[in-house]
Amino acid sequence: MTGILYKLALNIVKSDKPNKADLNYTSTYLGVFAVDKLVQLKIRIITHSLFLMFLGIFVLALIDFGALLRGWIYGSLLGILSLLLLARTMERAVTFNPNKARVYTIFNYLLRYAVLFAALYVAVQRPDMNIITVVLGLMIPKIVILYYDLGLYSLRRNRSNPDKKE
Numbered sequence: 001m002t003g004i005l006y007k008l009a010l011n012i013v014k015s016d017k018p019n020k021a022d023l024n025y026t027s028t029y030l031g032v033f034a035v036d037k038l039v040q041l042k043i044r045i046i047t048h049s050l051f052l053m054f055l056g057i058f059v060l061a062l063i064d065f066g067a068l069l070r071g072w073i074y075g076s077l078l079g080i081l082s083l084l085l086l087a088r089t090m091e092r093a094v095t096f097n098p099n100k101a102r103v104y105t106i107f108n109y110l111l112r113y114a115v116l117f118a119a120l121y122v123a124v125q126r127p128d129m130n131i132i133t134v135v136l137g138l139m140i141p142k143i144v145i146l147y148y149d150l151g152l153y154s155l156r157r158n159r160s161n162p163d164k165k166e
Contacts, residue, residue, distance in 0.1 A: 038094075042087040048144045049080050053137070060133075071123065071130035075137020078119050083141040085112045 053076035060069040089108040093101040116138070123134045 038087060038090055042083070045083060045141055045144050045148070046080060048147075049076070049083070049140045052076075052140050052144065053080070056137070065130075067128055067130045068133045070128060071133030072137045074119075074123060074129060075134035076140050077137075078116065078134070079138040079140045079142075082112055082116060082138070085115075 053073070056072050056076065057069065060072055085108065089105060089112075093105050096104060120131075120134065123129050123131055
């Protein structure tokens with residue numbers, strides 16, 4: 001399938017006026033491919049985020065700080081929910097035309113941050129929840145994404161230059 005797509009892309013690039021059916025097939029195939037990769041990445045990030053959440057729950061349960069534990073759980077769940085909303089937005093936006101995708105993405109971006117703002121406001125108002133652990137819990141998916149980004153970058157760099165020692 002990749003060979004067919006490569007030949008199709010070469011034909012589109014070589015011709016001055018590409019066939020509209022070829023362009024529709026290519027964009028649809030690339031959209032499905034991108035959504036598939038996004039779903040795989042989403043599953044990996046969520047599983048690692050849940051692992052970090054349960055590790056934090058275990059550590060905070062050993063310390064026996066109720067407010068810290070409640071804040072950690074609340075923030076972690078909010079962070080994972082925010083990631084799920086972002087992934088759903090990206091999965092659907094890939095299938096839209098560019099103008100509709102831009103409007104849809106901006107609307108969902110504002111909606112996601114409104115939900116996070118309301119949830120943080122609730123966390124600030126509750127005396128039985130620590131706001132610092134809520135914010136740290138919100139950062140769990142971002143930490144996992146950063147770990148993947150830095151880890152995958154160093155693996156690619158080491159594989160491309162196996163003779164170089166750093």
